[in-house]
Amino acid sequence: MFFRYLLILVIFLPIKTLALIEVDITRGNLSPLPIAVSPLSVDDESKSNLNKILKSEDIGSDISIVIENNLKTSGLFNPLNKNAFLQKPDIAHLKPRFEDWALIKAQALITGKVTLVDEKLRVEFRLWDVLAAKEMMALAFTTVPKNWRRVGHIITDKAYERLTGEKGYFDTRIIYVAEEGKKTNRVKKLAIMDQDGFNTKYLTLGNELVLTPRFNPANQMVTYLSYFRNLPRVYLLDIETGVQEVVGDFPGMTFAPRFSPDGKKIIMSFAMDGNSEIYTMDLENRVVEKITNHPSIDTSPSFSPNGKYICFNSDRSGYQQIYVMKSDGSNVKRISFGKGIYGTPVWSPRGDLIAFTKMHKGKFYIGVMRTDGSGERLLTENYYQEAPSWSPNGRVLIFYRETKTDEKGEGFSAKLWSIDLTGYNERLVKTETDASDPSWSSLLSN
Amino acid sequence: MIRNIAISSTFHLLIILIASMSLPFLLKKPIDLPPIISIELIQITDKTNIPFAPKAKKIIEKVKKKEKLVSEQAPPKIVKKEKPEAVPLPDEKIEKVQKLEDKKQNPEKIDNEVKQVSEFEKEELFDPNSIAALIDKSKEEAAETKLKTDKITQDQDKSAEMTGLSLSEEDALKAQIFGCWSIPLGLPYNENLLVRIKLKLKPDGSVIKSEILDHARMNKPGQGFYKVLAESALRAIKLCQPLRVPTTGYERWKDLQLNFDAREMLEG
Amino acid sequence: MDLGKIFKNTFLVILTCLLLSACATQKKVSTGQMQGDVYTGTDTVEYLASGVPDRVFFATNESVLTTASRDTLRKQAAWMRKNSELTFVIEGHADERGTREYNLALGERRANAAKDYLMTYGVSASRLQVISYGKERPVDSGSNPLAWSKNRRSVTVKAN
Known part of the structure; x- marks a missing residue:
């Protein structure tokens, strides 16, 4: 008799514990x-x-x-x-x-x-x-x-x-180009400000055209394009000392510079005889390396965070598209195949995505895709916008947007905007003047 | 002759017509239709309480078609205020780690503030997070005794099916918790971020004890995301108390496991 | 039958005409100031010397010289050969409908297209310098196809 009870107990005990009710909670609030x-x-x-x-x-x-x-x-x-x-x-x-x-x-x-x-x-x-x-x-x-x-x-x-659960991006700065004046003759200066638009400082006087400033990983150097003496060249500016220098000794225009993730090299385009190729220059030993070799326009290079790959913009297919290659220039692969044309690829700090500008049917989009070109997502559409730059945690993109002018050609403005990777939370970033070409620093403190 | 001309001109006209109508059309680019947005229709039993998820990107809800027993849902009860637990006062642990002298800064050209010198020192004051703190054991004992007194009532329900909550009962509970759970949006969706929490409940749905099943994961290095998610799940349960449980069948659901999975919401 | 042949020929001619006109209507209609999307007007054009226009225009995303452009450049080359003491800067420009960096490269390509053509007509490369402004220096601030067509240009400027 006793054993029978025991048996029943043994049989039913596991069943009882297995019968623990489980409820799957797969949804929640996405409200802040x-x-x-x-x-x-x-x-x-x-x-x-x-x-x-x-x-x-x-x-x-x-x-x-x-x-x-x-x-x-x-x-x-x-x-x-x-x-x-x-x-x-x-x-x-x-x-x-x-x-x-x-x-x-x-x-x-x-x-x-x-x-x-x-x-x-x-x-x-x-x-x-x-x-x-x-x-x-x-x-x-x-x-x-x-x-x-x-x-x-x-x-x-x-x-x-x-x-x-992820790093913030608030103790950061943004370097950008401050713009003023008529659309046909804009005065442009390098400017730097806190991420929230405060503490703006101007780094150049506006005597020459300056474009596309980008931080180095330590946030102490900036590389940018300057038309100093009407020779468009990539420059390096130490924002601690204010010392500027030309990067490399090229017999033509160099442009579209960015730092490598270790900060030791600058990657950029060099245009000569109607052909733009991508080069790197080592900042220590000044060795210049040619990375691409193709009679088309190759520009807007950006390293992957591990430094092993480069994404860039090329029109070798006839139109601007995004390509990825190894950092030595081998294994060039086109990754953008959607409708329209693609520019300004930038590798995310997390390494899994590439942000880009897309142009299609007279509209400009900021979007992201995986590094193999799959999973393209367009985050925002406008008359003109381009040049996304990632927040250091890879969650937010900052870019600039220009307005369409009216019939008289008036009403032009350029402003910085930010948007979440999700496509939500689009915001105007406050700047003292008109602004373009933003570049987000990494976290100043860790 | 005239017949030939007639035939010829009819054909010519015909071909001209066809050409003028179809050739430009052939030259047109294919119409560029916007991508088709597929909408998944969600099948819901009549009395379900699941709200549509706010702003969710891609929510696929599979509802098993099942015979539904209509059950009254317990009206939400007013949350009893609990006394705050004693909070340790950590002031004495605060320490300044390092002072920073003003570095000599370059006086010309560039403003000091532009410099990016690390002028900061910060230090974590202490590690306040222990797993124990997360497991609410406060009322455990008191409830255990209450459980016994409830035993008698359970027996009446024994005849009812033992296999879990009915669909509408489950939906009521889900709907309630969906509303309470603020999903931390920064989480990476491609990682395994399932948080399983085991609850011991009182008959009125208030929580006697909540326990994170893989709590060993909480303090592992590199599992910061998991911890954040787990904490948010615990907050959701706290916020939702008492849980909207069925009025009957306490024995069935006195032990309940909630699996919090944010992937669906974060993907997209 | 002779008449039959004539009809057949006429039919073929008509068909060809129709085909061609079908093509033409698909392209942008020339508005008087534009052909295709290349600017053909003279509003913004300045002159290096009497009868020598200073600039040539391009189609969207193109750096190919049109017949009119080649004509202009031949005039420039002839005038340059006569004034051998002068040197020049060729400025390449793009419209606002492209990304900044790509436009810089495109402007450089356009300026070089003009430079190469001048060189084939006997102007020494040492007298010709090239600079690209991309979309930075539009002549027309408008946001419409005509304004863009004026801005897609290569301008020859006296350097001394």
């Missing part, structure tokens, strides 16, 4: 995560001292606004209205009352504290999981006070990474 960014608390003494140095009423609040704007721009977060906050910044930073924050539907909370120590700005910040009622991260930064905006950017990067 509600997050509260509490103003950073500042003690009175630091406040008055910082007030003198930075002419800011409340630096804690200012930093929190930087963070808020960054999070909002990312499209992944919904910073909540500060008026609804119930807890004071200093207390929230010590011990948030999570039910208060949950009440206003916040799922995450950022708090912080600013002090001035020995003329240095010290900023603490904490990221809280409101629903789990726990701290997710806590960091402190020390820097010179005038770097306060960067503190905001770095805090955003850290919070972004902790909450989304």
Whole structure:
């Protein structure tokens, strides 16, 4: 009898455990995560001292606004209205009352504290999981006070990474060409600004035409095309020292420069007798190598992040198309086969995608495809737009867009825009002047 | 003769007509139709609660056709406020790691701020994340005792099928959690990012215990994405409490496993 | 039968005509200032000397010289041979409907097409310098086919 019961037990036990109900959750909200960014608390003494140095009423609040704007721009977060906050910044930073924050539907909370120590700005910040009622991260930064905006950017990067699982892109800069004047005779200068449009600085005076600036991986050098003395050549500018030099000694126009991922080479086009070929120049030993050899236009080269491949633009098929080759120039393969023509390929920092400009039936598109040319996706369409550049985490593309002029030829403008890889979250990037040819730096701090 | 002319001119006219109508057409480029967007129709049983996913790129929903038993859904209950757990105060752990002197900067031509010198030092203050913290054990014991008292009621349901939730019951629960789960959008969709969470539930649908089944993965290096996803899933469960469970058959669903899989949403 | 033959021939002629006209109607109609999409007007043209236009125009994405362009360049070459002390810069330009970098290469190709032609007519290469401006220096700021056609050009400029 006993054994019979045991038997029944043995038979039914596994069945019972197997019968655990499983429910597959395959959908969720793609709406931005509600997050509260509490103003950073500042003690009175630091406040008055910082007030003198930075002419800011409340630096804690200012930093929190930087963070808020960054999070909002990312499209992944919904910073909540500060008026609804119930807890004071200093207390929230010590011990948030999570039910208060949950009440206003916040799922995450950022708090912080600013002090001035020995003329240095010290900023603490904490990221809280409101629903789990726990701290997710806590960091402190020390820097010179005038770097306060960067503190905001770095805090955003850290919070972004902790909450989304990928690196941020907020403590970065954008180098671009600032434009002014009539369309027929634009004055162009190199300009650099923070990713959010602040701290713009001009690197050239606008006496000569400058185009297509690009950062090196360490963000200290820029390579670009300058028409200095009416000789269009690729230049190298050290933004720390301001020293400029011509790259290589070519008997004709060099253009479309970019750095290799290790920063040691510049890859560019050299045009001679109506034929453009791709060359590299080693910046240490100045050795020049010819990579392509074809009587067509070969331009807009861009290295893969591992440096093993180059994607470029060629019209060897009759029209502009995108090609990929090994970095020594062998194994040239066309990868763009859709309708229309393709230009400006740029390899993503993650290595899996190539962004491009596509022209078809009088429209310009920014799109991405896999590196073998499959999976083409067009993200945005417009009258004229081109030259995408990747954010360092490979999630956002920045590019420029020019407007169609009216019948009188008036109303021309050029602006920077950004869009997510998903095709959502298209945004105008604020610049002081008209702007084109953006290039996104890598993260300034890691 | 006249007959020949007549025949000839008729044919000529005919050919001219055909030529003038068809030749330009032949020269036209093929019409460029926009790519066909295929829309998958989702079959839904009458009373399902699944909302259409917002902004989702490509959602393929396979609904098994099945006989559906209509069951009343428990009305969403008001979330009981729980006392916040004690939060460790980490201030004393904050340390500044390194100060940075102003580097001597080039005075001419380029503004200091343009320089990209790393003028920052930062340091992680401590590692606040332990797996234990993620597993909510707070109410486990209390609930265990409650379970026993519920035993009697379960027996009535024993006769009902033991094989799981009915389709509409499952849909009700899914719909609720879909609404609570904010998917972290930065995740790479090509990785294996299935998060399985085992729940112990009270009869009213509130959660006694939640446990991540592969929690060893949480703190492995290089699994940052997994951790982010797991945390978001736990947040979703917290936000959804009490879960919209059937009013009957507690025994069936007191242990429940939720498999969070964001791939469908992230792909595209 | 003779008449039959005549009819047959007439029919063939008509058919050929129709075929050709069918082709023609598919191309862009010349608007007086454009043939195909090559600019043929003189609004923007300046003169190096009396009867010597300074520029030639190109079709979209092309660097092939048209008959009119070759005619202009022959005039330039003749005038250059007479004024052997002068040197020149040939500026290649593109319209705004292309990516910047490709347009730079295209402008260079156009300028070189003009240069090569001048050289075959006896102008020494040492007197001819080439520069490409891509789409950077349009003459017409309009956003329409006529404006673009004016901007697809190669301009010969006196350098000294």
